[in-house]
Amino acid sequence: MSGETESLLTQIAKDVVDEAVPLTVLLRKCLMLGAEAGSEKLREWATRELNGYVGAKTLPEYRQIAALMELHITNRYGHNGLTQRLQPSVLPKEIFKDVDIEIAMMAQGIGELEAMASNGEQQFRLSPTWASVIVAYLNKAHVDENSVVAAAYWVVPKASIQGMLSRIRTTLVELVAELVAQTPRDQAAPDKVTADEAVRQIVVNGDYSTITLQQSGDGGSITAVTASGADPTAIGSQTAGGDATIGKGLTVRGDKNTVAGRDASAPKEAEKEGWWKGTRKRGILITIATVIAAAVAVFAWMGWTPWG
Structure with a gap:
């Protein structure tokens, strides 16, 4: 990658490791990078991350x-x-x-x-x-x-x-690192094949x-x-x-x-005894059983065995 003006890919590579740069800013730049590369997959992924996955058939892990x-x-x-x-x-x-x-x-x-x-x-x-x-x-x-x-x-x-956002940033770092590694130095932006393949490898749906x-x-x-x-x-x-x-x-x-x-x-009306009612009844029975067990233990400690 060369030229007097810093390429968009170089800008993203510098900013992606800076926690102070919001993901929204980085993803908008990725959207533009996808346009430069002619990569519909990169543009689609960046757009989904920015706008959400409403109506999508898959969701990244x-x-x-x-x-x-x-x-x-x-x-x-x-x-x-x-x-x-x-x-x-x-x-x-x-x-x-x-x-x-x-x-x-x-x-x-x-x-x-x-x-x-x-x-x-x-x-x-x-x-x-x-x-x-x-x-x-x-x-x-x-x-x-x-x-x-x-x-x-x-x-x-x-x-x-917060942890999910950290994973998204890490995914973006991996994606950008792959693009940098596969893009020739005298080329400002990755080509379509490189960008599409990077998205396919890094983003797991x-x-x-x-x-x-x-x-x-x-x-x-x-x-x-x-x-x-x-x-x-x-x-x-x-x-x-x-x-x-x-x-x-x-x-x-x-x-x-x-x-x-x-x-x-x-x-x-419920067709059968409800889960909520059943839970309350079981709680009452457990409480009664606990009280009885405690009383038996006290009687035994005192040496009084009325059942003997």
Whole structure:
């Protein structure tokens, strides 16, 4: 690479290792570099990173991060809310076998992710598009008549978002390093073949699945079907003092993340004893058993054996 004016590739190579240079700036330069090289793959990747992966059939592996999924549960009037971790074992395997509910698909644009990483909040509540399927299933089959699952969402720590941004920068460093290594010194920009091949080698995409809801005409049975290539975009995040949409008609407000906008009507009666009710009953039984065991131990220590 030569010439009186510093080439775009040289600029990117210098800036990519500087943490003070935002990823948004670097990716915009990559977009221009793709145009210079005639590489549609490089331009497409840079555009996806900048604008997000909404509607994409694949998502880079570095954008898939581990996160717990929680439920917001209220009474049937939308009050007395509490949070409960959703255990994957509660969901039917035949429906959710292709979806790992504890892997958050971070499809937002880089600008939004960088804003979240610098936000004062320490964690964010993000809802996948198929959250409504989980909510409908749990309300139909696993919640007692006095409770309502109002929302399901991933709880994503800010540290995880920061780590993901670091992986994106590392991916960009590897990509630029490959372009520099494969571009002749007397050439300002890589050629199309070189740029396309670098993107193919460095950026590893993974398929993901989404879930669509199917309900019988009489409103009775609820089933779900998994399908790949849809859009599991995280659509809401809780920021300091702001509002964030979590699913249709549900809004998270303030630092406590209480859910507003619930209908006051009671849900349909569960077909069997609910998971929530069963959990509460098991908790009571365990408590009683613990008290009895403690009493027996005290009696034995005192030497009193009424059962002898």
